[in-house]
Amino acid sequence: MRNLLQFLTRYSNFLIFLILEVVAFILICTSHDYQQSAVWSGSNRIVAGVNTIQTTIREYFQLRATNETLAQENATLKAELMLLTNQIEVIEERKDSYIYSHLDWEYVPAKVIGLSTNKQYNYLTINKGRRDGIEVDMGVIGADGVVGIVSAVGEKYALVVPIIHTKISISSRLQSNNQIGGTSWKGRDYRYVQLTDIARHVEVHQGDTVVTSGLTDVFPGGLIIGTVSETELGLGDNYHQTIVELSTDYKSLKYVQVIGNKNSKMTDKIEQNHGMD
Amino acid sequence: MEWIRQIGRAILVVLLQVLLFNHLQIGGWGFPMVYVLILMNLPVQIPRWAEMLIGVAVGLIFDVWNSSLGVHMAACIAFSFLRPMLLGNVLQDLERVKGEICFACIGRIEYTKCLVFLTLIHHLMVFALESWSWSNWWMVLVQTLISSILTILIILGYEIFR
Numbered sequence: 001m002r003n004l005l006q007f008l009t010r011y012s013n014f015l016i017f018l019i020l021e022v023v024a025f026i027l028i029c030t031s032h033d034y035q036q037s038a039v040w041s042g043s044n045r046i047v048a049g050v051n052t053i054q055t056t057i058r059e060y061f062q063l064r065a066t067n068e069t070l071a072q073e074n075a076t077l078k079a080e081l082m083l084l085t086n087q088i089e090v091i092e093e094r095k096d097s098y099i100y101s102h103l104d105w106e107y108v109p110a111k112v113i114g115l116s117t118n119k120q121y122n123y124l125t126i127n128k129g130r131r132d133g134i135e136v137d138m139g140v141i142g143a144d145g146v147v148g149i150v151s152a153v154g155e156k157y158a159l160v161v162p163i164i165h166t167k168i169s170i171s172s173r174l175q176s177n178n179q180i181g182g183t184s185w186k187g188r189d190y191r192y193v194q195l196t197d198i199a200r201h202v203e204v205h206q207g208d209t210v211v212t213s214g215l216t217d218v219f220p221g222g223l224i225i226g227t228v229s230e231t232e233l234g235l236g237d238n239y240h241q242t243i244v245e246l247s248t249d250y251k252s253l254k255y256v257q258v259i260g261n262k263n264s265k266m267t268d269k270i271e272q273n274h275g276m277d
Numbered sequence: 278m279e280w281i282r283q284i285g286r287a288i289l290v291v292l293l294q295v296l297l298f299n300h301l302q303i304g305g306w307g308f309p310m311v312y313v314l315i316l317m318n319l320p321v322q323i324p325r326w327a328e329m330l331i332g333v334a335v336g337l338i339f340d341v342w343n344s345s346l347g348v349h350m351a352a353c354i355a356f357s358f359l360r361p362m363l364l365g366n367v368l369q370d371l372e373r374v375k376g377e378i379c380f381a382c383i384g385r386i387e388y389t390k391c392l393v394f395l396t397l398i399h400h401l402m403v404f405a406l407e408s409w410s411w412s413n414w415w416m417v418l419v420q421t422l423i424s425s426i427l428t429i430l431i432i433l434g435y436e437i438f439r
Contacts, residue, residue: 013325017358027347047342054296118302120408123344188305
């Protein structure tokens with residue numbers, strides 16, 4: 001007994017060190033395995049508060065540039081509106097259920113108040129949360145294309161996993177030939193991602209557009225992800241090695257839309273029932 | 278009054294880190310983690326268990342900020358655990374140092390030696406734990422090296438002109 005006590009007093013600092021490190025590793029493991037708790041992440045109120053102040057200051061200095069982009073966006077939106085008004089008339093004439101299924105998406109506009117692009121696991125924080133109807137696994141898109149997926153929701157803020165996160169893959173489609181693949185990030189340059197699972201026999205060209213596949217409930221099909229910037233096919237490769245330049249510039253991302261599928265609960269239920277059979 | 282000044286500086290360093298240094302990045306090859314200055318300059322007389330708990334607190338602040346729970350904490354604990362051992366090793370007359378540690382008061386070469394070693398260990402742990410796999414070990418090493426150089430240069434710059 002005395003020996004044990006002696007041992008403990010002698011190595012007490014080392015034991016404290018070991019215990020604290022074990023606690024840290026447990027924290028790392030749990031936050032990797034499960035959805036991050038909103039309290040201990042970027043959607044935390046204090047972090048989000050300071051980030052909001054920082055964003056406000058930065059916005060002030062970018063007013064002129066923002067003004068210009070807004071004016072441009074306005075112009076494109078007006079043009080689109082005109083086209084769409086035309087199309088509504090066409091749709092009204094033949095109420096076809098396929099077309100209506102595309103109208104089942106809800107949009108919540110949000111502002112980006114926190115953002116990282118320099119880590120393996122990047123996150124961004126938006127200023128909308130549970131009380132605005134945001135839920136985990138909703139899709140997030142920006143003015144230029146797909147941004148990411150909601151991963152944790154606080155009362156007023158939510159944490160979004162962007163495409164530039166090494167653990168996420170987004171179901172994608174090549175617009176020119178409808179081939180389905182997955183878009184994922186390898187962890188270095190925040191402007192480029194990789195498109196995988198495009199088989200050898202398919203032709204991939206530089207400049208081809210990559211869009212969402214529409215096979216999941218997170219995004220509707222046809223939203224732009226980026227364009228093919230490089231593609232390579234070695235002699236023995238079964239799949240193309242394709243690099244895609246993202247259409248979204250994360251560094252200048254300010255406003256996003258969170259989209260939710262109104263029917264998603266219904267589809268989930270159907271899929272579950274199907275799985276049980 | 279001394280400790281008020283120290284706490285004030287610690288808060289300033291935290292703010293500088295989250296508002297400025299977190300956003301510096303050299304083409305995705307790392308960024309400086311200047312906040313290790315808070316742990317580096319703690320007084321020698323502080324009990325070792327208290328030093329490690331301060332490490333936990335500082336690490337947790339940046340973990341919450343970066344949504345990387347545990348990563349910075351583990352690195353900071355190691356930093357705080359190794360610092361007294363290293364100081365005892367480098368300095369023979371550790372007892373004569375009173376109050377916080379600085380570039381001028383413990384000797385330039387000794388301070389730089391400790392800083393370089395501890396920063397490398399800390400940064401290596403942060404990047405290795407963050408990537409959590411062996412598959413891109415070379416990138417972890419490059420990130421560690423570039424970030425450490427930046428961190429050490431900034432801290433030494435501050436220590437020289439303070």
